[in-house]
Amino acid sequence: MSDTAKEFDRRPWVLLAPSLLAITVLVVIPMSFILVYSFYENIDLAVDRVAFQLGNWQELLTDGYYHIAIWKTLRLSVIVTVLSAVLGYIPAYFIAMTKFRHKWLLLLLLILPFWVSFIIRTLSWIHILGNKGALNGLFMWLGLTEQPIPMMFNEFAVILGFVHVFLPYMILNVYVSLEGIDANLEPAARTLGATPWQAFREVTLPLSTPGLAAGGLLVFVLTGGSYVTPLILGGPNDFMFGNLIYDAVVSELNWPMGATLSFTLLVLLGLVVVLYSRFMGMNQLSKAFS
Amino acid sequence: MARVELKNIQKSFGLVKAVKDANVTFEENSFTTLLGPSGCGKTTILRMVAGLEAPTSGDIMVGGKRVNEVPIHKRNLGLVFQNYALFPHRTIGENIAFGLKYRGVSKSDTGAKVKEALDIVRLPGVEDRYPSQLSGGQQQRIALARAIVIEPDVLLLDEPLSALDANLREDMRVELKAIQHRIGVTSIFVTHDQSEALAMSDKIIVMSAGRVEQIGAPEEVYNNPASEFVANFLGASNILDVSVSGSDSTSIALDAPYFGTIAVPRDRAVNLGAAKSGKLVIRAEKLRLTNEAVDDKAISAKGVVEAVDYQGQVARYFVRIGDRQFQAMNMIEGRPFDMGAEVTVKINPEDCAVLPADR
Numbered sequence: 245m246s247d248t249a250k251e252f253d254r255r256p257w258v259l260l261a262p263s264l265l266a267i268t269v270l271v272v273i274p275m276s277f278i279l280v281y282s283f284y285e286n287i288d289l290a291v292d293r294v295a296f297q298l299g300n301w302q303e304l305l306t307d308g309y310y311h312i313a314i315w316k317t318l319r320l321s322v323i324v325t326v327l328s329a330v331l332g333y334i335p336a337y338f339i340a341m342t343k344f345r346h347k348w349l350l351l352l353l354l355i356l357p358f359w360v361s362f363i364i365r366t367l368s369w370i371h372i373l374g375n376k377g378a379l380n381g382l383f384m385w386l387g388l389t390e391q392p393i394p395m396m397f398n399e400f401a402v403i404l405g406f407v408h409v410f411l412p413y414m415i416l417n418v419y420v421s422l423e424g425i426d427a428n429l430e431p432a433a434r435t436l437g438a439t440p441w442q443a444f445r446e447v448t449l450p451l452s453t454p455g456l457a458a459g460g461l462l463v464f465v466l467t468g469g470s471y472v473t474p475l476i477l478g479g480p481n482d483f484m485f486g487n488l489i490y491d492a493v494v495s496e497l498n499w500p501m502g503a504t505l506s507f508t509l510l511v512l513l514g515l516v517v518v519l520y521s522r523f524m525g526m527n528q529l530s531k532a533f534s
Numbered sequence: 535m536a537r538v539e540l541k542n543i544q545k546s547f548g549l550v551k552a553v554k555d556a557n558v559t560f561e562e563n564s565f566t567t568l569l570g571p572s573g574c575g576k577t578t579i580l581r582m583v584a585g586l587e588a589p590t591s592g593d594i595m596v597g598g599k600r601v602n603e604v605p606i607h608k609r610n611l612g613l614v615f616q617n618y619a620l621f622p623h624r625t626i627g628e629n630i631a632f633g634l635k636y637r638g639v640s641k642s643d644t645g646a647k648v649k650e651a652l653d654i655v656r657l658p659g660v661e662d663r664y665p666s667q668l669s670g671g672q673q674q675r676i677a678l679a680r681a682i683v684i685e686p687d688v689l690l691l692d693e694p695l696s697a698l699d700a701n702l703r704e705d706m707r708v709e710l711k712a713i714q715h716r717i718g719v720t721s722i723f724v725t726h727d728q729s730e731a732l733a734m735s736d737k738i739i740v741m742s743a744g745r746v747e748q749i750g751a752p753e754e755v756y757n758n759p760a761s762e763f764v765a766n767f768l769g770a771s772n773i774l775d776v777s778v779s780g781s782d783s784t785s786i787a788l789d790a791p792y793f794g795t796i797a798v799p800r801d802r803a804v805n806l807g808a809a810k811s812g813k814l815v816i817r818a819e820k821l822r823l824t825n826e827a828v829d830d831k832a833i834s835a836k837g838v839v840e841a842v843d844y845q846g847q848v849a850r851y852f853v854r855i856g857d858r859q860f861q862a863m864n865m866i867e868g869r870p871f872d873m874g875a876e877v878t879v880k881i882n883p884e885d886c887a888v889l890p891a892d893r
Contacts, residue, residue: 434586439605
């Protein structure tokens with residue numbers, strides 16, 4: 245018997261194999277290529293020399309432009325995450341608590357936007373916020389303003405676009421979390437003397453933090469890694485780190501620099517995930533439900 | 535500690551009338567049970583007293599004051615839920631101290647009160663554990679401690695024993711009653727379990743389909759059911775259609791199928807009134823089976839045992855008399871009757887209750 249117990253159990257590895265294979269082929273190997281590429285030297289447009297030199301990395305560390313981009317990315321990601329948390333919690337709470345019999349309909353409404361391309365949803369803001377957009381049309385028709393108010397191509401529009409696109413991720417995560425809370429807990433707190441607000445703050449809110457944390461992480465990472473929204477809705481100064489990668493790879497055809505920046509972004513966002521799960525204590529939070 | 539009165543309480547959920555004109559008093563410091571099958575409105579009444587539901591009409595009085603408009607958190611009630619509803623993210627100590635915080639109790643007093651409450655429920659020293667680290671029975675004790683530590687005017691118990699397993703449930707019901715007796719708080723207990731109701735209550739309110747069927751002490755409700763529903767819900771009963779054939783100063787003579795004429799004492803037929811026909815209720819444990827000869831004066835009928843449900847000390851027999859099956863619950867003396875045994879079934883008129891035919 246002890247022989248069979250010691251024998252190598254293949255089953256977990258067999259079951260893991262497809263995902264391990266996918267991660268290796270689609271993530272680990274390409275990222276290794278990118279890391280190697282970051283040491284190459286770019287001579288001219290799209291002309292690279294195979295080398296091992298630290299020029300690209302030196303540029304990243306010394307050029308303030310990149311640091312500004314990192315700062316802007318961090319700042320925007322935090323703003324978008326916080327806004328999504330605040331704006332997302334309310335509908336999530338509503339869907340979780342409503343006595344409406346067809347809850348699935350509300351959830352369907354939440355998923356509906358995903359059926360339309362992300363880019364089209366982002367572009368649609370031009371028709372709302374643009375100089376000839378719906379809002380300015382309305383304001384001018386009401387006589388509130390003579391000239392259209394510039395609402396596009398600034399940071400406000402970028403934040404709006406991000407929140408619009410990533411909000412469902414937050415709502416769904418918070419909703420799942422709220423749905424798992426025992427419906428008797430708030431009444432229990434109420435009978436013990438808590439006002440509705442106190443009962444929410446002391447019971448429901450702390451018990452829904454796993455959902456907030458998961459939604460927040462998702463929104464943060466998705467925002468931090470994107471470049472399309474600032475490209476479409478932002479002005480010349482509203483660039484994020486992703487835009488620099490786009491510029492390096494697509495406009496300047498400087499792949500070694502693009503590789504350097506890509507790898508940097510991956511490490512930075514990976515670091516956020518690691519720190520986050522460490523300090524937000526994902527394990528600790530999941531305990532609340534056991 | 536306060537007396538709770540419901541005056542003409544109605545509650546509708548849309549078109550469904552959950553509670554129909556309930557007039558009920560829960561006496562100060564007494565233990566009153568709302569008993570009935572699920573959907574009878576008992577939990578709705580409890581939730582209305584707690585403030586978790588608002589009555590459609592009628593008044594809820596606690597300690598002589600109308601509380602309809604008083605918000606939940608100002609009612610000073612202790613509510614114990616079936617599923618315990620402990621805060622999973624708080625320690626046991628924090629759970630119990632939860633209500634004290636809103637009552638301005640100082641830190642040092644809080645510790646002492648929490649300790650005292652844990653002593654009352656006989657779980658000292660678990661302050662620093664989390665609810666998930668305790669068993670179901672222990673969690674329910676903590677829920678009780680959390681409810682009584684705030685010294686509520688009324689203690690509301692919403693099927694608090696239903697989630698526990700059978701042995702634990704019986705221990706807990708003795709203990710719960712003892713704790714209630716000790717602290718002397720007005721208690722409203724909701725259950726669908728008739729044996730819990732009989733064992734624990736000072737008074738039982740039997741409900742069915744939103745209506746109060748009967749209010750009375752456990753013996754009263756058990757021995758003198760006011761309706762067929764009550765007779766059937768509190769233990770197994772045999773019900774026979776009977777007609778009144780005569781009466782004198784002490785008893786009423788009834789013509790019953792199979793058993794002939796039965797002279798039931800008048801106090802067993804108070805619910806009958808002047809009606810000419812009625813229903814005779816005989817509890818399963820009052821039907822006596824025997825295979826010995828009976829004297830002529832005894833009221834009896836011959837039957838055949840069709841099934842035996844052996845339970846150790848007692849056995850439940852299904853006996854066919856004529857074209858009807860009767861249930862009899864008898865202590866086993868010697869050997870239980872076998873299936874197919876021919877037996878004589880005896881009735882004692884004092885053990886019967888008579889209801890009007892239309893109830």
